[in-house]
Amino acid sequence: MPLKYAFLKVCAIALLAVVASGLLIYQENQNHRHAIQNYQAEQELYRVNRYVEKLVQTRQQNVRTITLTLDIPGQMQKGGENLAPELNHLLHNVKESLSVEVVYLLDHNGVVLFSSNYLDADSFIGHNFESRYYFRQAKLGLPAQQIGLGLVTGEFGAYFAQPIIKEAEQGDASARFMGALVIKDSFDLPLARNSNESVGELATANLASLTLLLNTSGEVASSNDKSWIGKKLAQDTINLEADTLHIDGTEYYATSTALKDFPGWHIIRLQPASSWVEDAFAPLITHAGIVYLAMLAAVFVAMLRLYKRVATSIRKREISHRRLRLSHQRYRRLSYRDPLTGLSNRRAYENDLRRELQRADRYHHPLSVALLDIDFFKKINDQHGHDVGDRTLKYFADLMKNNIRETDMAYRFGGEEFILLLPETPLAEAELLLGRIQNALAGSNIEVPFTFSCGITDHRNADTPDTPDTIFERADTLLYHVKENGRNAIKAQGSH
DSSP: OHHHHHHHHHHHHHHHHHHHHHHHHHHHHHHHHHHHHHHHHHHHHHHHHHHHHHHHHHHHHHHHHHHHHTTHHHHHHHOOTTHHHHHHHHHHHHHHHHTOSEEEEEETTSBEEEETTTTSTTOOTTOBOTTSHHHHHHHTTOOEEEEEEOTTTOOEEEEEEEEEEEOOOTTOSSOEEEEEEEEEEOSOTTHHHHGGGGHHHHOBTTBOOEEEEEOTTSBEEEESSGGGTTOBOOHHHHHTOSSEEEETTEEEEEEEEEOTTSTTOEEEEEEEOOOHHHHHHGGGSSHHHHHHHHHHHHHHHHHHHHHHHHHHHHHHHHHHHHHHHHHHHHHHHHHTBOTTTOSBOHHHHHHHHHHHHHHHHHHTOOEEEEEEEETTHHHHHHHHOHHHHHHHHHHHHHHHHHHSOTTOEEEEEETTEEEEEEETOOHHHHHHHHHHHHHHHHTOOOSSOOOEEEEEEEOOOSSSOOOHHHHHHHHHHHHHHHHHTTSSOEEETTOO
16 A cells, blocks of 8 residues: 555656646747747837838938928019929929929918929819928927828828928018928838838748738728728727737737837737647647657556545545544534523533623623523422423423524523523613513413523623623522512512
């Protein structure tokens, strides 16, 4: 037997070691996969942001250069009939050389005066763009950029604005804002031209990543997968409150960053998540995994062969312990119960009284104790026999139980003596309770009529604390006084 238990311990240790090693392999595999995914995501988002940053710098330099080269403030101040055709043509040439969508000039109210698309049906000339963010920034004298939906074309674009300021001359009070020169670029911005080239490099397990550009309301404005453009994503996607997201029934690993220079816009990279089955069995599809499975199987078979014997032995021991515990509980209950009346006995009374005294002392709550004795009980036994005497005791016990509260406790102290322990009960209320029991007994139809005598005392919070003996002695003295004065009466402490 010792050898078997020793072998069982060895097998258990081996099983734990195998399981622990498997968990370590699994965790390491997962950490490695996630580290690669995170690195790829960070690199992708960094490249997109760098592209946007360079594009912003280039376009802002372009618009500043145009403003200076064409002397836009001077042209606007000069005016003349030939100014519109000349400036429109110049802006058209600039648009062609920069390969942008539109170049246009706004006055100080945000109205387009000149535009490179002056010949188009949806020309910008005459339209008011005062509400656009880039114009409000230009009015403050600041270069600005904005991604937005075109008010005329209805297409997304990137806008880059340069304020047109007439410098203060001699006699002028201050410089004056005249308008803004704006370049609108197409909105395949960083994704269609740049990210598609790196999708193949960022693929993991034949699952290509998605790079999305979200506007401030969560709509996909650009993506390396054109089918995603225009989709509206949930708020938790925009704020990226979780490492994984569920979109259209598919789970993705997600990484997000704010788009530099465009407040409220986000770049999100989504990598389709692998299934939990693939993750769980990935460490096993290796040579080490096969050895791991073989070790696990060997230990499992050895444990299984010993299981029945060990389980049988443990089951027998548990049954024996359960029987012993139930027997102990049953005898303990019997030791605190009077077998004739079903009331608690003297031992239970002494334990309960100590507990209630401690609680009364701690919380200064009232506690009353009543000692009852059936009058001339010996005559009942002598004249009618002990069976009638036993039935009398049972009847009196049931009468008390039916007339006290659930929190009150009744005990058979010995022979024909009974005790009531009445927590949270002042002396006056205890006296009323015993009066109700006395009236109920007097009005009952019983085999042999009888009466009882009673002495009631209460717990005293004096300098010298009450003890179970002092309380019983006071109640017993009161009961003796009742017997000496004719019986069939109730005497409370302090009453005359």
